[in-house]
Amino acid sequence: MQNNKKEHPKEKARLHIRNKNRERYNFKLLLENSSELTPFVKNNIYGDESIDFANPNAVKALNKAILKSYYGINYWDIPDNYLCPPIPGRADYIHHIADLLCKSNFGKIPTGDKIVCLDIGVGANCIYPIIGTTEYGWSFIGSDIDPVAIESAKNIVENNELLKNKVECKLQSNSKDCFYGVIGKEQQIDISICNPPFHSSAKDAQAGTMRKLRNLSNEKVTEVSRNFGGQNNELWCDGGEERFVRNMVRESKKFSTSCFWFSTLISKQSNLKSVYAALKQEQAIEVVTIPMGQGNKTSRIVAWTFLSKEDQKVWKNSRWNKIPKKQ
Numbered sequence: 001m002q003n004n005k006k007e008h009p010k011e012k013a014r015l016h017i018r019n020k021n022r023e024r025y026n027f028k029l030l031l032e033n034s035s036e037l038t039p040f041v042k043n044n045i046y047g048d049e050s051i052d053f054a055n056p057n058a059v060k061a062l063n064k065a066i067l068k069s070y071y072g073i074n075y076w077d078i079p080d081n082y083l084c085p086p087i088p089g090r091a092d093y094i095h096h097i098a099d100l101l102c103k104s105n106f107g108k109i110p111t112g113d114k115i116v117c118l119d120i121g122v123g124a125n126c127i128y129p130i131i132g133t134t135e136y137g138w139s140f141i142g143s144d145i146d147p148v149a150i151e152s153a154k155n156i157v158e159n160n161e162l163l164k165n166k167v168e169c170k171l172q173s174n175s176k177d178c179f180y181g182v183i184g185k186e187q188q189i190d191i192s193i194c195n196p197p198f199h200s201s202a203k204d205a206q207a208g209t210m211r212k213l214r215n216l217s218n219e220k221v222t223e224v225s226r227n228f229g230g231q232n233n234e235l236w237c238d239g240g241e242e243r244f245v246r247n248m249v250r251e252s253k254k255f256s257t258s259c260f261w262f263s264t265l266i267s268k269q270s271n272l273k274s275v276y277a278a279l280k281q282e283q284a285i286e287v288v289t290i291p292m293g294q295g296n297k298t299s300r301i302v303a304w305t306f307l308s309k310e311d312q313k314v315w316k317n318s319r320w321n322k323i324p325k326k327q
Contacts, residue, residue: 012088014293016095018135020070021088025050025062034065060084063125071134075159078152082124087131089292089299090195094131096290096301097191097263101320104260104312110190110320113139113166118259120178120194120248121145122169124152128193129167130160140167141189143182145175178248179255188319189259191303192252196244196264242271249278249304256306260315263303265292272302279304 015022027041027049037051040058044050051058060078066087067073078084097117102109115138119128122142129140144150150171157163170182183189245264252262266272272289279287284304292299307315 015088016092018095018098019088019091021066021091024048025066026069029069030062030065033069034061037061037065056084063087067130071130072162073130073134073156073160076125076130076156078124079148082149082152085123085125085127087127089297090127091131091135092292093193093195093265093301094128094135096292097193097261097303098136100261100263100288100290100303101191105316105320109136112137114319114322115139115190116141116188118143118179118183118189118192120182120192121196122149122153124149126153126156126163126167126169128195129153130156130163133163133166138166138190141182142167142169143172143178144169145172147171176247178251179258180251183255183258185255185258187258188315190319191261191263192259194245194248194264196241196248241266241268242274245271245275245302246278249275249282249284252304253282253306257311260307260312261303261305263301265299266302267299269298269300272300275302282306 012019012022012024027037030037031041040051040055040061041049042051051062053059063084064076067076098109101115115136117129117132117138117140119140119142122129122140122144124146126142129142132138132140142150142153144153150169153167153169157167157169172178173181178194179192245266248262248264252259266275276287279302284306285308286305288303290301290303292301305312
């Protein structure tokens with residue numbers, strides 16, 4: 001009898017070394033912690049336990065189980081048709097920026113709630129604050145232009161003791177702004193993160209979703225049913241990723257002394273040239289590009305700072321390595 005069992009590597013080598021889901025999903029653990037996942041777990045054609053990643057309800061149930069099993073999140077939910085992101089990829093962003101802070105801090109990751117991270121476009125799912133708070137103890141400001149997303153994120157925070165008093169959700173009233181209206185001139189942010197809208201139009205977003213579903217199901221797809229969900233503002237904006245990030249870079253210069261590191265995901269490699277040109281124009285002092293990979297997908301983080309080496313030293317000593325005064 002032919003054995004169709006597929007041999008898999010024990011680890012997803014492209015994921016960050018500290019990623020809790022670097023190994024294949026442990027469905028025994030996930031099912032023990034979340035009975036909601038049970039109806040969706042079946043053996044695939046290779047005899048491995050898995051779910052149908054083209055089924056939005058299955059993906060949502062998997063996320064709930066992962067967040068409870070690995071991050072201690074007992075309550076997590078999102079409204080219908082809102083973005084339900086793959087958690088391992090989101091975790092990688094957090095771990096890579098922790099490494100970036102580490103390299104800026106004499107080889108030690110700054111931890112604890114004195115470290116403040118701004119998540120531009122926190123979404124209804126609140127994933128980045130969940131991971132950053134539970135992994136490193138950081139505090140978060142999560143901003144979004146969608147009132148429904150902000151209420152959902154607030155609900156997640158209020159229903160998990162681990163997140164209370166550590167995550168503040170703010171409605172961004174101007175869809176063209178990233179920092180204005182969210183952080184004050186005197187407020188200090190250690191790092192900002194962003195997963196910008198990828199597509200430049202609703203039509204492009206729909207075509208992208210169709211391609212993803214075809215790849216997941218290996219069948220012809222004529223109707224869009226987003227497995228990971230997503231509202232229009234989460235998936236596209238005029239000018240797409242390139243224009244969004246260029247605008248962010250320009251605005252970040254106005255907050256050059258308010259934030260140590262600014263950062264964003266860049267999904268399309270072809271956008272890098274334009275982003276680098278914007279950073280040069282705004283006279284960023286240091287620019288770092290961090291490669292990321294998950295499965296067959298390759299992405300990268302671009303981070304920049306306007307602080308001189310002397311200003312960076314002052315920042316580190318006053319915020320990250322503050323020596324308590326003797327009584």
